[in-house]
Structure formats: structure tokens, C-alpha cells
Amino acid sequence: MQTLNVALGDRAYPIHIGRGLLGRAELVLARLKTPRVAIVTNDTVGPLYLGGLRAALEQAGVNVSVVSLPDGEAYKTWETLNRIFDMLLTERCERSTTLVALGGGVVGDMGGFAAACYQRGMPFIQIPTTLLAQVDSSVGGKTAINHPLGKNMIGAFYQPRLVLADIDTLATLPDRELAAGLAEVIKYGLIRDSDFLAWLEASLERLRARDPEALMYAIERSCRNKAEVVAADETEQGERALLNLGHTFGHAIETGLGYGEWLHGEAVAAGTMMAAELSRRLGWLAAGDVDRIEALFVRAKLPVWGPKLGAARYLALMAHDKKVEAGRLRLVLLHALGRARVHGEAALSEIAAAIEARCR
Amino acid sequence: MQTLNVALGDRAYPIHIGRGLLGRAELVLARLKTPRVAIVTNDTVGPLYLGGLRAALEQAGVNVSVVSLPDGEAYKTWETLNRIFDMLLTERCERSTTLVALGGGVVGDMGGFAAACYQRGMPFIQIPTTLLAQVDSSVGGKTAINHPLGKNMIGAFYQPRLVLADIDTLATLPDRELAAGLAEVIKYGLIRDSDFLAWLEASLERLRARDPEALMYAIERSCRNKAEVVAADETEQGERALLNLGHTFGHAIETGLGYGEWLHGEAVAAGTMMAAELSRRLGWLAAGDVDRIEALFVRAKLPVWGPKLGAARYLALMAHDKKVEAGRLRLVLLHALGRARVHGEAALSEIAAAIEARCR
Numbered sequence: 083m084q085t086l087n088v089a090l091g092d093r094a095y096p097i098h099i100g101r102g103l104l105g106r107a108e109l110v111l112a113r114l115k116t117p118r119v120a121i122v123t124n125d126t127v128g129p130l131y132l133g134g135l136r137a138a139l140e141q142a143g144v145n146v147s148v149v150s151l152p153d154g155e156a157y158k159t160w161e162t163l164n165r166i167f168d169m170l171l172t173e174r175c176e177r178s179t180t181l182v183a184l185g186g187g188v189v190g191d192m193g194g195f196a197a198a199c200y201q202r203g204m205p206f207i208q209i210p211t212t213l214l215a216q217v218d219s220s221v222g223g224k225t226a227i228n229h230p231l232g233k234n235m236i237g238a239f240y241q242p243r244l245v246l247a248d249i250d251t252l253a254t255l256p257d258r259e260l261a262a263g264l265a266e267v268i269k270y271g272l273i274r275d276s277d278f279l280a281w282l283e284a285s286l287e288r289l290r291a292r293d294p295e296a297l298m299y300a301i302e303r304s305c306r307n308k309a310e311v312v313a314a315d316e317t318e319q320g321e322r323a324l325l326n327l328g329h330t331f332g333h334a335i336e337t338g339l340g341y342g343e344w345l346h347g348e349a350v351a352a353g354t355m356m357a358a359e360l361s362r363r364l365g366w367l368a369a370g371d372v373d374r375i376e377a378l379f380v381r382a383k384l385p386v387w388g389p390k391l392g393a394a395r396y397l398a399l400m401a402h403d404k405k406v407e408a409g410r411l412r413l414v415l416l417h418a419l420g421r422a423r424v425h426g427e428a429a430l431s432e433i434a435a436a437i438e439a440r441c442r
Numbered sequence: 443m444q445t446l447n448v449a450l451g452d453r454a455y456p457i458h459i460g461r462g463l464l465g466r467a468e469l470v471l472a473r474l475k476t477p478r479v480a481i482v483t484n485d486t487v488g489p490l491y492l493g494g495l496r497a498a499l500e501q502a503g504v505n506v507s508v509v510s511l512p513d514g515e516a517y518k519t520w521e522t523l524n525r526i527f528d529m530l531l532t533e534r535c536e537r538s539t540t541l542v543a544l545g546g547g548v549v550g551d552m553g554g555f556a557a558a559c560y561q562r563g564m565p566f567i568q569i570p571t572t573l574l575a576q577v578d579s580s581v582g583g584k585t586a587i588n589h590p591l592g593k594n595m596i597g598a599f600y601q602p603r604l605v606l607a608d609i610d611t612l613a614t615l616p617d618r619e620l621a622a623g624l625a626e627v628i629k630y631g632l633i634r635d636s637d638f639l640a641w642l643e644a645s646l647e648r649l650r651a652r653d654p655e656a657l658m659y660a661i662e663r664s665c666r667n668k669a670e671v672v673a674a675d676e677t678e679q680g681e682r683a684l685l686n687l688g689h690t691f692g693h694a695i696e697t698g699l700g701y702g703e704w705l706h707g708e709a710v711a712a713g714t715m716m717a718a719e720l721s722r723r724l725g726w727l728a729a730g731d732v733d734r735i736e737a738l739f740v741r742a743k744l745p746v747w748g749p750k751l752g753a754a755r756y757l758a759l760m761a762h763d764k765k766v767e768a769g770r771l772r773l774v775l776l777h778a779l780g781r782a783r784v785h786g787e788a789a790l791s792e793i794a795a796a797i798e799a800r801c802r
Contacts, residue, residue, distance in 0.1 A: 160520055171591040176766055199559075201764045202586065202597045203677070226562065231531040237562045238598065317563070404561045406536055 084302050088221065089313040093241045097221060097305050099298065103248040104135050104209070107142040113244040115178045115205055118145045122166055122193035123184040126153040127211050130254055135184060135209070147173040151189065156342035158188050158228045160236075166196040177201040180243070186212035186259070187219035187346060191237070194225030198240035208242045211251040213263025213297075214347050217270075217304035218325075220245050222312040228341055232402040233333045239317050247305070249297055257383070262347025264289060264382040265328075267300050269350065270307040272375065273324045276420025278303050283374075286381045324422045326405065327414045328354030331388070331437070334399035338391045351384035352440070360428060360436035361416040371419050387442035393434035444662050448581065449673040453601045457581060457665050459658065463608035464495050464569070467502040473604040475538045475565055478505045482526055482553035483544040486513040487571050490614055495544060495569070507533040511549065516702035518548050518588045520596075526556040537561040540603070546572035546619070547579035547706060551597070554585030558600035568602045571611040573623025573657075574707050577630075577664035580605050582672040582682075588701055592762040593693045599677050607665070609657055617743070622707025624649060624742040625688075627660050629710065630667040632735065633684045636780025638663050643734075646741045684782045686765060687774040688714030691748070691797070694759035698751045711744035712800070720788060720796035721775040731779050747802035753794035 083100030098109055110119075119139060123132050128150045136146050149169035151162050170179075181204055183193030190208050197206035210220035226237025252260070264286075271279030281299075282289075288296035308325070315322040331353030335344055344352075358375050361367040379386050388396075397411075405412045411433065412426040443460030458469055470479075479499060483492050488510045496506050509529035511522050530539075541564055543553030550568050557566035568580035586597025612620070624646075631639030641659075642649075648656035668685070675682040691713030695704055704712075718735050721727040739746045748756075757771075765772045771793065772786040 160524065164520065167589055167596060168591075171589060171595060171762060174761065174766075177764055178767060199596045199598060201595060202584070202599050224562070229527055229531060231528075235531060235561060236527060236559045238559060239562050401534060402531060404537055406534075407538060 084298070086302070086305050086309055088241070088309045090241060090316060095241060095243050095245065097245040097247065097309065099216075099247045099249070099302050099305065101249050101294065103246050104131055104251070105138050107138040107144070109246060110139065110182070110207060110244065111142055111144070113207060114144070114180050116176070117143055118176070118179045119182050120147045120149070120170055120173065120175050120179055121182045121184055122149055122151065122189055122196065124151045124153040124189050127185040127189070131184060131211060131251060147175060151192070154342045155188055155228070155336070155346065156340070158192060158341065160227060163192055163196055163227055166192065167200060170196070170200050175200070175204070177204055180205040180207055182207045182209060184209045184211065185215070186210065187215045190215050190220050191225050191234070192227060194223070194240055194242065195227060195237050198225055198238035203240070206240065206242045208245045210245065210247055212255055212259055213252055213301070214259070214266055216247040216301050217263060218266040218308065220247070221305055221308045223316070233337055233341070234404070247301060249294055249301070252292060252297060258345065260290070260292070261383040262345040265347035265351040265354070265379070265384055267304050268378055268382065269325070269327050269354065270304050272354070272416060272419060273327050273414070273422035274420065275303070275307055278307070279420055283378060286378065290382070323405065323412070323424050324414055327416070327422055328357050330400050330403045330405050330411070330413055331356040331396070333403055334391070334396045335388055337399050338395060339389060344385075348385050351379045352386060352388040355379070355386050356388060356436055356440045357413065357415055359440050360413070360433060363432060363436055364415065364428065366415065366417050367419075371416075374419065388437065388440055390441045393437045396437045397430060397434060444658070446662070446665050446669055448601070448669045450601060450676060455601060455603050455605070457605040457607065457669065459576075459607045459609070459662050459665065461609050461654065463606050464491060464611070465498050467498040467504070469606060470499065470542070470567060470604065471502055471504070473567060474504070474540050476536075477503050478535070478539045479542050480507045480509070480530055480533065480535050480539055481542045481544055482509055482511065482549055482556065484511045484513040484549050487545040487549070491544060491571060491611060507535060511552070514702045515548055515588070515696070515706065516700070518552060518701065520587060523552055523556055523587055526552065527560065530556070530560050535560070535564070537564055540565040540567055542567045542569060544569045544571065545575070546570065547575045550575050550580050551585050551594070552587060554583070554600055554602065555587060555597050558585055558598035563600070566600065566602045568605045570605065570607055572615055572619055573612055573661070574619070574626055576607040576661050577623060578626040578668065580607070581665055581668045583676065593697055593701070595764070607661060609654055609661070612652060612657060618705065620650070620652070621743040622705040625707035625711040625714070625739070625744050627664050628738055628742065629685070629687050629714065630664050632714070632776060632779060633687050633774070633782035634671075634780065635663070635667055638667070639780055643738060646738065650742070683765065683772070683784050684774055687776070687782055688717050690760050690763045690765050690771070690773055691716040691756070693763055694751070694756045695748055697759050698755060699749060704745075708745050711739045712746060712748040715739070715746050716748060716796055716800045717773060717775055719800050720773065720793060721777070723792060723796055724775065724788065726775065726777050731776075734779065748797065748800055750801045753797045756797045757790060757794060
């Protein structure tokens, strides 16, 4: 087991990464306020991993309540969130009860937002079971639900007290979801860690084959990158925005197609290609750099072309994004491989051209 | 105009109290991030005060969007909250747009919660137009909506950037709502300010007659008490709980009768009598003290008896309250007039007896 620390003062918390962690109740117990938890999971993950976690916690004397949600981004809505509140109130959970999110990014985002709001805030633990959640969404305290007009529009910054990333849960992850997680792993290489990018280019097939040692390394290095960024800029006033490489374009794809058509990581990959193409048009990246990114996504079995929604529709959807300031689109672009920056000066016509060039 | 400061470090903010403040756009302008606001009001307050506020802001160059909600505690629900989000997204409000809550406690609670959640947090200004909101709910950052199983169960601690209490808006306040506000004013005297309690006993008829000077003094002193408590304990780990005198009993009345039957302040008055009665039974208050409280509430035209829901129903409703810890009811009781403390040791039978004694 490896342990990282997210340095956020009195809200600092550990990230444990390793094998067999779901059965180690003592790791959870150490972070509980009272021996009482409410587990939020979904109908796919629950049948696989809830039994073991629950048994371990109950054997350690913890009182456990559970709610299982339908699986998928399409359910990241207020209606589903209300099912969590109904359970918490019906089971008389208190402000000191700890909410445990067991599942992927959607479960973590909704569980975390429910924890942020229930009685104005209850303690919260993330147990991510997908690669995407382990390397990205479970770390850093971003929680949210979607609105029909925009992804992650309603939410809170709310830090967990613990992140428990059990690599063993990746054994049951569908190939498509593994690939989606790799999109966020590759992101860290692109925005701030060119050595990691080189390692990924050398090791991608080991990751696709789920080599535990390679997964462990990629997760640990991704979380370390994320923890550093979050510690420096918790509420995204500056550097943290760089983590959104490909996300503004990607959110337009997700919202435009309807939530759940593309996986988040898939939309991020296609969106990153748009950001790379725009960076090339601005003279920041060479054509060979764009090819390198594309080759890596292709090996990861990720889409490198966006759906043909039309540039006007992309721009309209992007205008709802949280990265809009004073009416201008603020986009994360690449100055070089391993170096990102926020750019708010690109002409709409230039952005539209980059989108068109990367749709097929 | 008088100005108090809520000392919360980098989230400190001013409370301006005075006459004619709605027309003074410069007070609002000084606290905006960008010249763009989204006003949340309701169908009662809007027709009276929205026009003046809007004109003043627009004349100062501020872009104004508006949503008006139905009036009343019964609408403090997710459905109504969603109407705020719909407006914010349809009007393309940004993370830097400032939400302005113009109205009473319900508008402030919902507007504040919407601001806390929209894009994970947008700036927020309170312009309370009821006595209750001016002396209590607009100050201190508690925001929430109700759940069918409990009042204020879903919410956030989220501080405004400014509170603007314009005494002139009290001229149109119905008598019943003025009385409800007095319940919270009297609360400050009971829990921590016996000099203020004595002043209230001497001045209650002036307040009922809406003497501006008396109102100004009562609001300023109430806000000062509240600001001190909030600065010392923002998220209610300790002293702040004392502000809930009468509230756990009162929430049971509100939820038990259905939201909107009794006004919040009315339920707090009857609930405070139950807390006083229990304090007497524990030997802390003399019978004469209880009589003094009752006499003051009666002069304020507030109810001093709870509805006959039955003690068992009261206790069941109170068990959902946020003031439950490790299964025990933590109640705010009075050690003396002007001195409150949290007590978690009262036997359920004793609590039930106090409730029965104060229902009619």
C-alpha cells in the first residue's frame, strides 16, 4: 500500500492506493467520527464489492446503512440525489455519520455532494472503483450533479476525509471504462509531467493488460500530480483550471449527445484533440506533437474525433461552461507537451475551425 | 446608517442597517465582482421593492436578471430551488455573477443555497425585507431547503458578501410577520444579553408600533449578538448552537403541522416556552422567570402554547433534528434569563412532560 497526503491544512487527508484495501476496515475506522456509516453505491458496483466492505465494517462494530443508485451519468440528477437524502433521513443518519461513496465518478460526485449538503455537511469517504475515479474524480473535493443545460453545474467543493483506491476493483472494470480512465491519466502527462508522458508512451500496453504494478504506478503518479495541484489551488482560482484540459470541449460533447452516450473520459480524449489542434493553430504545438497525442489516445482505444454536432452547437454548449469569464471562453491549451496554460484570447472563429478540424 | 462587521477572516462582510438603503446602489456595487447580478425575490416582495432596487442598479451600469418565486415556507423545496438554477443557466450567469436575495427568510435561505451550489459557488448578497430575516436568517451563512422529513435538512454554510437591512421595508410587513421576527429578537436577550432583554421589556410596544428608532436599535443589537456568535463558531461546533433556543421544539411544530401553517418565529416562540418549562423542571429557571418570558411573548402577539400533536409525535419529529448526537437529543435550555447552554442529558420522559405542559 502506498499513501499520499493531500495537504489542505485542517482538512488534509490521506489517499491509500493498493490491493485488498476494501477488506481493511481499520483504514476506514481511523477516519470515522462515530461508528456509523451510510454507503452510497450503484447497481453495478454494489453486487461486486458492497458485501465485502459491509462485512468488514460490521465485524469492526460499525453500523452500516446503504442506498444503491442506478448506474450511469444519465442518473447524475437531482432526482437520484434525493434518493440519498431519503435514505439518510429514513435511517436517521446524523451530522456525525460518515457517508461512504463506493463506485465510480458518478457515485463519488453524487455521494460527495449529498455529504456536502446533508445537515449542511457530514463527513465523507471516497472508495473509487474505476480507474477514472481513482486517478481523478475522487481526489480534490469537486462534487456535483448535472443540469439539463450543463454538466456539473450544481455542486460544491467538499473534501473527503479519506480516499481508498483498491486496485483489485479494476479487475472487473469493462475495457471501455479502463480506456476512459486512461484519458485522465494521459492528461497529467500532457499538462505538467512530461516524464510521466514518456513513461506512458512506453507502458501503455502494460496498462491496457492491467498489469498491477503498472496500474499502481500510474495511479500513484496521477494522484500525486492531482494532490499537488489541489493543495495549491483548492477552489480553482488559478492553476487548478489546468486539470480541465479537453473538458470544456468534452462537456459540450457529453451535453450535446445526451449524458451517458459517451463516457466522460472518451469525451475528454476527443476534447483534448480539439485543444491540441487549437494550440497548433496558435503556433504553440508542432504538428508532430499533435500526432504524438493522437497516437497515445489511439493505443488507449480512445476516440480522437468529436461527433459532428456542428461548430455553432459546440460553441453554444461551451458558452454554458464554468470556464466562461466576462463572456469570453477561457480554454486550457498546451504550450508544449507537459505544459498547459489557460488562454482567454482565442477568436471564436479560430476555436470553431479547430473544432471542425477534429470532428468526423 | 449603521455598519457592523462579521469577522470571518477573508470572508468577513459588512451588515448595513438603515433607511432608504435599497436605492443606494453604491453599497451593492462596492461588493460586486463584476457588474452583473441575478436577483431572487418572491411574488409578494417583488412588486413592492424589486423595481426600485433594479432601477438603482441598472442606472449604475449593472446588468440585472430576475427570478420571482412563490411566497411561503411551503415552497422552500428542491422544485423551487431548481427554478433559480434554470434562470441562472438560461440567462448565462457566470461563476462571477452575484446572486442577490431580496425578501424574507425563505428567499434568503434558498437564494443563499442556490449561490452556494451554482457552479460550486457564486458571490451572494442578502437584502432582507422582513424583521426575522434582518435580525437572524440573513446573517451568518446558514442556507437550506426543507425535506418532507425535516426542516433545513439540505443546505450549506455559505457566507454572503454583504447584508443590506433597509428598515423602510418593514413598513409593509404584516403584523403577524413583525411578531414572528420579534421572537428571534427576544431570543438574543434570553440566550446571552440580559440588558437587551430588559430593554425589550421596556420597549416592546414601541417595536410593535414600528417606531423606526426602536426598530433600528433592536436590529442593530440583534445583529451584533449574532455576528459575535457566528464569528466565534461559524459551523456550529459549539456556541452557535445556542442560537437554536426553541428551534428543535419549533421545527417539530413546523414539520408536524406542515410547512407554512405556523410562521417560523411563531413556532420558535412556542418552542421557547417548552425549553423554558424544561429548564424550570431541571431546577434552572424559577417559575417567575418562565412567566416573564411568557408575558413578553404575549405582548409581542406570539403563541405561547404548542399545538396538541402529542408528545410522542413531537419526540419523533425532534429525533430527525440536526441537534441529535449519538442518538441523544441535544437541547438548548436556559440556566438563567440571559444565559443558555446545550444540554444532552434530559430524560425523554422529562422532555415529554415539558412538551405536554406547554400544549393546549
